[in-house]
Amino acid sequence: MKKNEHDRRNLMGLALGGFTALGGLGALYAVKRTWDPLPSVKAAGFTTIDLSGAEENVLNIEKWRGKPIFVLKKSKDMKPDDRDVIVGSDRFHISIGLCTHLGCIPAYISDEKKFKCACHGGEFDSSGHQTFGPPPSPLEIPPFKVNGTTLVLGEEGSEFLKMKAAGIIA
Numbered sequence: 001m002k003k004n005e006h007d008r009r010n011l012m013g014l015a016l017g018g019f020t021a022l023g024g025l026g027a028l029y030a031v032k033r034t035w036d037p038l039p040s041v042k043a044a045g046f047t048t049i050d051l052s053g054a055e056e057n058v059l060n061i062e063k064w065r066g067k068p069i070f071v072l073k074k075s076k077d078m079k080p081d082d083r084d085v086i087v088g089s090d091r092f093h094i095s096i097g098l099c100t101h102l103g104c105i106p107a108y109i110s111d112e113k114k115f116k117c118a119c120h121g122g123e124f125d126s127s128g129h130q131t132f133g134p135p136p137s138p139l140e141i142p143p144f145k146v147n148g149t150t151l152v153l154g155e156e157g158s159e160f161l162k163m164k165a166a167g168i169i170a
């Protein structure tokens with residue numbers, strides 16, 4: 001083989017090797033992009049709620065991961081419960097606002113301080129315990145974290161983990 005031809009072959013080999021390496025990197029990048037959550041999914045994973053302006057016995061319905069979330073600041077005459085989320089000197093009822101029977105959204109009747117589900121007449125007290133009708137279990141508590149007067153939904157804070165350890169949350 002002449003020297004020039006040898007050099008050309010070496011050059012082509014190097015170029016092909018380079019393309020192969022680039023292809024490999026591209027494939028790795030594509031795989032990583034598939035594994036990474038989309039930015040919108042990441043942002044939608046957490047919902048931050050400022051509880052400082054909450055009024056007693058007024059139900060606020062927030063949204064987290066497409067689900068309604070009940071946020072109810074309990075008044076002093078409401079019975080304290082192990083399911084209460086304590087923020088400073090206030091107690092809150094926080095739950096996923098879907099009836100545990102078949103998933104309807106119960107309404108909050110402030111005069112009676114209870115939730116009533118119009119679908120089959122199920123009822124829950126202001127702590128989310130089922131008190132009447134077909135619901136088989138209390139309103140579900142979403143993962144949460146208390147940060148000052150802010151509630152972060154989607155994060156398992158120490159209060160949530162304590163409830164879990166005590167068997168309050170399944």
Ligand code: FES
Binds near residue numbers: 102117119
């Ligand atoms: S869905 Fe609520 S009582 Fe049936």
